[in-house]
Amino acid sequence: MPLPRWFHVLGSPPYVYRLADVCRPWIGWLALLLLVVGAFAGLVLAPPDYQMGDSFRIIYVHVPAAYLGTRLYLLLAIAAAVGFIWRIKLAHAVAASVAPLGAAFVIVAMATGAIWGKPMWGTYWQWGDARLVSWLVQLFLYLGYMALRASFEDRDQADRVSAILAVVGIVNVPIIYYSVEWWTTLHQGPTIMKFDRPSITVDMLIPLLMMIAGFVLCFVWLLLNRLQGEIVERERDARWLQQLATEPGK
Amino acid sequence: MKSAFVVILRRDLKIAFRRTSELANPLLFFLIVASLFPLALSPDAAQLRNVGAGVLWVAALLSSLLALEGLFRADADDGSLEQLMLSPVPVAVMALAKVTAHWLVTVVPLILLMPVLAYSFYLPLEVLPVMAFALLLATPTLSVLVALGAALTVSLRRGGSIIGLLVLPLTAPLLIFGTRAADLSSHGEPAAGPLYLLAALAVFAVALGPIAIAAALKVGLD
Numbered sequence: 393m394p395l396p397r398w399f400h401v402l403g404s405p406p407y408v409y410r411l412a413d414v415c416r417p418w419i420g421w422l423a424l425l426l427l428v429v430g431a432f433a434g435l436v437l438a439p440p441d442y443q444m445g446d447s448f449r450i451i452y453v454h455v456p457a458a459y460l461g462t463r464l465y466l467l468l469a470i471a472a473a474v475g476f477i478w479r480i481k482l483a484h485a486v487a488a489s490v491a492p493l494g495a496a497f498v499i500v501a502m503a504t505g506a507i508w509g510k511p512m513w514g515t516y517w518q519w520g521d522a523r524l525v526s527w528l529v530q531l532f533l534y535l536g537y538m539a540l541r542a543s544f545e546d547r548d549q550a551d552r553v554s555a556i557l558a559v560v561g562i563v564n565v566p567i568i569y570y571s572v573e574w575w576t577t578l579h580q581g582p583t584i585m586k587f588d589r590p591s592i593t594v595d596m597l598i599p600l601l602m603m604i605a606g607f608v609l610c611f612v613w614l615l616l617n618r619l620q621g622e623i624v625e626r627e628r629d630a631r632w633l634q635q636l637a638t639e640p641g642k
Numbered sequence: 643m644k645s646a647f648v649v650i651l652r653r654d655l656k657i658a659f660r661r662t663s664e665l666a667n668p669l670l671f672f673l674i675v676a677s678l679f680p681l682a683l684s685p686d687a688a689q690l691r692n693v694g695a696g697v698l699w700v701a702a703l704l705s706s707l708l709a710l711e712g713l714f715r716a717d718a719d720d721g722s723l724e725q726l727m728l729s730p731v732p733v734a735v736m737a738l739a740k741v742t743a744h745w746l747v748t749v750v751p752l753i754l755l756m757p758v759l760a761y762s763f764y765l766p767l768e769v770l771p772v773m774a775f776a777l778l779l780a781t782p783t784l785s786v787l788v789a790l791g792a793a794l795t796v797s798l799r800r801g802g803s804i805i806g807l808l809v810l811p812l813t814a815p816l817l818i819f820g821t822r823a824a825d826l827s828s829h830g831e832p833a834a835g836p837l838y839l840l841a842a843l844a845v846f847a848v849a850l851g852p853i854a855i856a857a858a859l860k861v862g863l864d
Contacts, residue, residue, distance in 0.1 A: 532811035539807050543798055552861040553794050557808060560790060560854055564812050567843070571815035575822070 403480050405623045406632045412616040419616070423609035430602030438596045450508045452600060456607035458501035458527070464494035464611070465530060468537070469562035472555035484551035485626060487558060488541060489618035493611060495534035498527050522576040526569045533561045547626065646731040647739045654743030668709035668748050669755065675701040676759045687764045694763030695773065695824035699817055702752055702777060703784065703810070709748035710788040711805050713740060714796045714859065723796075724863055733856035737789065741852070745785045753777045765828065772827040772837075773820075779840035780816045786851030787812050793858035815843060 401407045434452035441448035468490045475483030505524060506516040518524060540557055544550035627633050658665055679697045680690060717723035717740075726736050756777050757770035765773070791805035798804070819836040826833040 529811050529814055532807070536804075536808045536811060539804055540794060543795070543804055549797065549861060549864060553858060556854055556858050556861065557794055561812070563850075564815075567815050568812070571818045571839075575818045 405627050409623050412620050416616050419609050420613045423606050423613050426602050426606030430599050430606050434599035438599050450504050452603045454504040456604045457497045461497035461501050469558045472558035476555040485622040489622050491538050498531045520576050522573040526572045529568050647735050650739035651743050658747040668705040669751050671708055672701050672705035691764045694765045695821050699820050706784050710744055713789050713792040718796050734852035737855040738852040741785050741789045749781045769824055769828045772833050773824050776820045776823040780820050782844040783847040786847040790855050793855045796862040
């Protein structure tokens with residue numbers, strides 16, 4: 393049975409390299425547009441929160457970063473598993489490109505959470521908050537993956553060994569998350585202010601959704617850049633790449 | 643398959659007992675780390691009782707990391723690991739046998755030592771069996787995780803420092819449930835809940851862990 397072409401070609405480095413070249417400007421400009429409009433709507437147009445005043449506005453960076461930071465590990469693990477099972481080198485390249493981005497988004501989420509936590513909780517860091525602690529563990533998982541990958545000379549071996557770690561990691565993520573949550577509900581101090589679940593109004597929600605979409609597109613843009621870098625590094629001896637480099641007008 | 647498991651187990655136990663100094667190192671490490679904490683904190687009985695369970699758990703975690711990081715190193719160096727992998731025995735069975743052997747010789751003494759150290763931290767007597775039992779349920783998972791780290795880094799010359807980075811974040815649930823069991827029993831409450839969770843994790847790890855270890859060994863020795 394012939395494979396459908398659209399799926400088949402996604403495993404081919406030259407095709408994906410050119411596809412990234414075509415898509416990148418569109419995604420980049422759209423991401424910029426969404427981020428600028430969303431930031432303006434969130435920081436200027438949205439009304440201040442009745443409890444937190446203007447300091448709630450940090451959620452327009454915090455929530456999208458946290459959303460991406462926690463979910464990108466799933467993308468990493470899926471890409472790594474696809475690469476491991478079907479031996480698709482490009483999937484390994486995707487996993488390798490996702491890891492530092494995911495770690496960066498977790499760091500942004502933790503930093504903005506700390507900046508928000510100082511006036512709200514009275515402390516930058518709160519061990520009693522399940523999300524903070526599980527993000528920290530997740531950051532360690534990203535860093536472990538990157539460290540393992542970096543310690544191998546042979547790229548093929550690095551790909552496959554780190555893929556096993558990514559899959560083991562994703563199996564553990566829910567276990568870690570729920571154990572940390574259970575731990576913090578037992579140790580919850582009375583000093584922490586608890587806000588209700590987001591009963592967020594529409595004029596606060598729309599900028600947030602725009603920011604999330606903007607962050608996702610921004611991530612895709614960054615991923616395409618990193619992926620092209622990975623492809624160039626992996627295929628540096630390939631003829632198509634030398635042709636591309638010597639092509640007039642490039 | 644069962645007899646292969648027993649043969650490899652016996653072989654590893656024999657090797658371990660011929661190198662008694664290596665056997666004692668993790669245990670001494672555990673003892674020394676645990677006795678550094680009272681020096682660093684204070685000899686105050688109330689404070690030591692508060693931190694005791696946590697300190698001993700972290701010390702146990704670190705010393706089992708030390709005990710198992712070289713699990714496959716010697717066999718990989720002299721080529722016997724490759725021979726074992728060429729044999730018709732499934733690699734996962736071989737890996738499970740090696741992990742069991744190491745668990746028996748390095749971790750079981752640690753479990754036996756735990757109540758003594760816990761007593762020296764002024765923990766109440768009724769907590770001691772709970773702590774030993776929690777450790778007994780948590781260490782199979784821990785050993786499988788550390789063995790996985792050792793398998794992932796088997797082809798690296800200096801894998802030791804990176805294993806901690808890979809494995810320690812994954813041990814957070816063990817630490818949480820283990821210290822929780824000690825905490826509950828020190829307040830006179832039943833500690834069955836966290837112990838059941840530790841047992842569940844152990845079953846999960848022992849069932850699926852060897853498969854991941856086998857995959858890692860196959861890639862590592864490519």
